Amino acid sequence: MKKLSEKGIEYLRKKLEKHKPRVDLRYQHYDIKHHERNIGITIPPEIRNRYRSVLGWCAKGVDSLADRLVFREFENDNFEVMEIFEQNNPDIFFDSVVLSAMIASCAFVYISRGDNDEVRLQVVEASNATGVIDPITGLLTEGYAVLSRDEYGKPETEAYFLPYRTDFYFGGSYVKSIESNVAYPLLVPVVHRPDAVRPFGRSRITRSGIYYQSYAKRTLERADITAEFYSFPQKYVLGTDPDSEPLDGWKATISTMLEFTKGDGGDKPTIGQFTTPSMTPFTEQLKTAAAGFAGETGLTLDDLGFVSENPSSVEAIKASHENLRLAGRKAQRSLGAGLLNVAYLSACLRDDFSYLRSQFVLTKPKWEPLFEADANMLTMIGDGAIKLNQAIPGYITGETIRDLTGIEGGE
Structure with a gap:
């Protein structure tokens, strides 16, 4: 009922x-x-589908x-x-x-x-x-x-x-x-x-974290497609004889030496290369997305793969992860x-x-x-415990130390 x-x-x-x-x-x-x-407007869908990016920032968060x-x-x-x-x-x-x-x-x-x-x-x-x-x-x-x-x-x-x-x-x-x-x-x-x-x-x-991850994935896809042109820059030849054999584009791309003869009028062809696109803007975009995601989740850029030069101590890691704490x-x-x-x-x-x-x-x-506590942190906690117990006997106990360090001492 x-x-x-x-x-x-x-x-x-x-x-x-x-x-x-x-x-x-x-x-x-x-x-x-x-x-x-x-959602892009410049890259055809069939090309974009070949370069699907995968990113695990949400799982990391x-x-x-x-x-x-x-x-x-x-x-x-x-x-x-x-x-x-x-x-x-x-x-x-x-x-x-x-x-x-x-x-x-x-x-x-x-x-x-x-x-x-x-x-x-x-x-x-x-x-x-x-x-x-x-x-x-x-x-x-x-x-x-x-x-x-x-x-x-x-x-x-x-x-x-x-x-x-x-x-x-x-x-x-x-x-x-x-x-x-x-x-x-x-x-x-x-x-x-x-x-x-x-x-x-x-x-x-969060919705914000999902957005930053999607933004970074789109950046990686664009960078991956651009890298194809970066690896094989487009070249051009001006002034070739109209009666000559057509130039094989793939051969011209990978060959180490090409031969061009003068035309009937004595003119020689001009060889050039288009300016290759730079990969720097994509790196900056990816770092911007990483900074937004890190701020949303309380992480640092080190956590997302942008490693800093100097290794951090436990205290520095704790300070940088204050929001995460x-x-x-x-x-x-x-x-x-x-x-x-x-x-x-x-x-x-x-x-x-x-x-x-x-x-x-x-x-x-x-x-x-x-x-987790390292040796430096254990020393600082030990010194603090001694001073506090001198001021107030029995104030810091073994259970208090375990709560601070996670280390279970003797009975």
Whole structure:
């Protein structure tokens, strides 16, 4: 029996169908499989299609931050939720959640019971799941996920998530329901950078980043076509005898020596070469696009392949990636809230008891440092810790040092 507050599975099916193309577009940009439209006015389409360029800046913009977000543990784990994650291949699970959320703005975690009554966690990308979110708790009031599709991409196995139960459909027809003692749907969103306007977050692949990558790809295509004329400059011959044999253009291009005889009037031909186009404007255009993309994503030109002459220290790298560090700290806060919701509902399902969400307020997600410490940084932190502990005994502990450096010391 459908409640008045429920939207229903048909509503969620249409909602997923509406948002799926935009998610698929961002996955295409990440997988470097998106083909740009031919918008040039000077190069014929058949020539441009021969020089299709491929560029992975969007993937670089995602991976450069996602690879730095390494989940460590839950602090004050009073409900022993880390045991649940340890049983679900955490090295792959956490990375998969973070990467999917970076690409599509959010990822979903489907919580279920296994054959041996263990709690299973499955990551479902945003192109196959949606729901109605509670902006206060970050949990869903109802959810929908496509668990499998047929060879034509149509939904085959579907799940409709409600408080205390999950309904399953196959081929569009209802199959069964599985009851639980959990007061929320067992589909949890893990959202990247949510706000009041976009509760399901924002993607790391922005429209501006897509534009700069497209601009750079068009520049590479033009440069590649121009390089053909740059490699083989066009030549010309003036004053040849009209009765002479036609000149073979390909032979004239690749031959090391050509012979031209005087005409009947004693005139000799004039040989010339057209000015070759310069490749410099394309290099400058590509660097301009790289600078725009780097500013959009918090990267540097070094990250995009424009290597500087002098190698940078860890401190210099951190200083140049200040925007990336701030984006990483923000991502840790938003993604950590989603992972805590996953831990909360997983504990409810494991213990077959509906805990209050307020009971998990002391449990905090902890992440490894965004930048690994080198020897110089360890020395500076050590000196600072000594001075602070001299001023306030016991202020800096081993756990504090680990949070700063990522190095786990002795007991």
